[in-house]
Amino acid sequence: MKITIAKTAGFCMGVRRAVDMVLDAANQSDAPIYTYGPLIHNPQVLEMLETKGISRLDTIPEKGTGMVLIRAHGVPPEEEAALKKAGFTVINATCPRVVLVQVIIRKYAEKGYATIIVGDENHPEVKGLLGYARGNGHTVTAMDQLPALPVFENAVVVAQTTQNTAFYDEIKAFFAEHRPQYKVFDTICGSTERRQQEVRHLAATHDAVIVVGGRQSGNTRRLAQVAEETRAVATHIETVSEIDFTALAGFRSIAITAGASTPNWVITDTCSRVARHLEHQRPVAGAIFRIQDFLLKTNLLLALGAGSLTYACSVVQQLPRTLIHAAIAMLYVFSMQVLNNMFAIKSDTYNHPDRAVFYRRHRLVLALVALSSGGAGVYLAYTTGVMSFFILLVMSFLGLSYNLKIIPRRWSSKQQIRRIKDIPGSKTLLITMAWGIVTSILPAVDTRSVPVWVAVAFLYAAGLVFSRTAFFDIVAIQGDRIAGRETLPILLGKEKSFVLIRYVLIATMVLLAGAWLAGLPFLLSFLLALVPGLMLVLICFFEKDSQVSGTQMEFMIESSFLLTGVMAAIL
Numbered sequence: 001m002k003i004t005i006a007k008t009a010g011f012c013m014g015v016r017r018a019v020d021m022v023l024d025a026a027n028q029s030d031a032p033i034y035t036y037g038p039l040i041h042n043p044q045v046l047e048m049l050e051t052k053g054i055s056r057l058d059t060i061p062e063k064g065t066g067m068v069l070i071r072a073h074g075v076p077p078e079e080e081a082a083l084k085k086a087g088f089t090v091i092n093a094t095c096p097r098v099v100l101v102q103v104i105i106r107k108y109a110e111k112g113y114a115t116i117i118v119g120d121e122n123h124p125e126v127k128g129l130l131g132y133a134r135g136n137g138h139t140v141t142a143m144d145q146l147p148a149l150p151v152f153e154n155a156v157v158v159a160q161t162t163q164n165t166a167f168y169d170e171i172k173a174f175f176a177e178h179r180p181q182y183k184v185f186d187t188i189c190g191s192t193e194r195r196q197q198e199v200r201h202l203a204a205t206h207d208a209v210i211v212v213g214g215r216q217s218g219n220t221r222r223l224a225q226v227a228e229e230t231r232a233v234a235t236h237i238e239t240v241s242e243i244d245f246t247a248l249a250g251f252r253s254i255a256i257t258a259g260a261s262t263p264n265w266v267i268t269d270t271c272s273r274v275a276r277h278l279e280h281q282r283p284v285a286g287a288i289f290r291i292q293d294f295l296l297k298t299n300l301l302l303a304l305g306a307g308s309l310t311y312a313c314s315v316v317q318q319l320p321r322t323l324i325h326a327a328i329a330m331l332y333v334f335s336m337q338v339l340n341n342m343f344a345i346k347s348d349t350y351n352h353p354d355r356a357v358f359y360r361r362h363r364l365v366l367a368l369v370a371l372s373s374g375g376a377g378v379y380l381a382y383t384t385g386v387m388s389f390f391i392l393l394v395m396s397f398l399g400l401s402y403n404l405k406i407i408p409r410r411w412s413s414k415q416q417i418r419r420i421k422d423i424p425g426s427k428t429l430l431i432t433m434a435w436g437i438v439t440s441i442l443p444a445v446d447t448r449s450v451p452v453w454v455a456v457a458f459l460y461a462a463g464l465v466f467s468r469t470a471f472f473d474i475v476a477i478q479g480d481r482i483a484g485r486e487t488l489p490i491l492l493g494k495e496k497s498f499v500l501i502r503y504v505l506i507a508t509m510v511l512l513a514g515a516w517l518a519g520l521p522f523l524l525s526f527l528l529a530l531v532p533g534l535m536l537v538l539i540c541f542f543e544k545d546s547q548v549s550g551t552q553m554e555f556m557i558e559s560s561f562l563l564t565g566v567m568a569a570i571l
Ligand code: SF4
Pocket: 012, 013, 014, 015, 072, 073, 095, 096, 097, 098, 161, 162, 189, 190, 191, 192, 260
């Protein structure tokens, strides 16, 4: 069974920007926050906003306080002015592509041009655009309405950004022939068009198409219509609970796409439930999938990776090839990661719905296993030397206090820091430091390691861990924002974070080349350099292609750490 996730599935740029803006405002301010009208047509997102205390304002009161967010569709300028006059601070989240159309209309309206908008006059975007036409705006939704329009001396013609391209081409042809003096602008947003083209292609190459998104969402409904017009069996669902899995069983290939207002967590939940359900029907593939899923959810794969990396770092430092430090690293990383996942259930509900359910269900057992594992790690460190013991003890306490509210609420406003976790960007950097210490410094403290090789081992481990953590932070950006976490990708932005990861991985490879010149055996340097090289290829691939399922992607990245130990053991 083949499952393909559409590259264009989920929030478009304008919707993502509006959701990010309202969440950032809610996370940074104690003031009441409203959206002017429903932010988007998706019940799960609207529910999530309510849990964050973000209410909806449908009419403008005479007086008000707090912030009001104007959604991606935009509003007429008089309504924006009325919101400000009432006393609200306005956050204008109008999509830049809609702003472009508003600018065109305003510019020509000021010169006396009439405005013709191809779009539905009741749609909020069109209502907003009409507000810029200085009372001389006209809408058309069908070809037969064109001859009935008054003939203007000068006019501009624009389209609602989500308009059908083929229909707008006919409109343009009409004006070119009958009103050549009119200025016609191409204002349809490419996002809608690309989404429809992709669903057409997926429907032609798959047996069934599942379209995920709100029933009130116009673009999701259109996507389902496009899929229905093809030979594939198309289903429009709002949540995964609506899927008829018995009907899916007969198909050999299924494509999953989603409207521009469907959040990632609904798409992720649908994909993983469909994959799990279908894999169950194939004994071998199903067993492999379940093992991968278990290793990832429990963090056993990550712990094994930490052990492998520690072994590789010990080989770089020319330390005796014992496995005790690898075992300490495994126990420490396992313990900290499980405890962190338990504290991250809120953001995991949006990033990793499956894992959130798993941690809620087995909370007690996981807590006991994590604490025992942490204790066993500290004991093993004690057997290797007093210094190792103290370092690991301090790191364990820091790890445990990462999520605890150290500063009381009365001393802090919403924007201020109460936990270590609240320090912007701290997660990626602290995980990198902790792994670097446990995999390369700890094995060195009670031995006579050469400082230069300790530094090489530390930087190598830190480079890999930073890249892996920052990459998963990018994947989790939507849920982290909802939970109010300020991870590195939230601070830097997705694109800059990808660039940073690429530089860090290249620097890690260059580090090994330098280590070879400084005396590290060529084969060891070369084999270890292959791991950041592989991560670089995987991350660049996932950056461009989102069609791989979350479990497969996570499994491949986490397995890279196992390779470090394998490479070191070859020699
Ligand atoms: S569909 Fe296009 S114009 Fe509309 S909000 Fe999304 S990016 Fe902006």
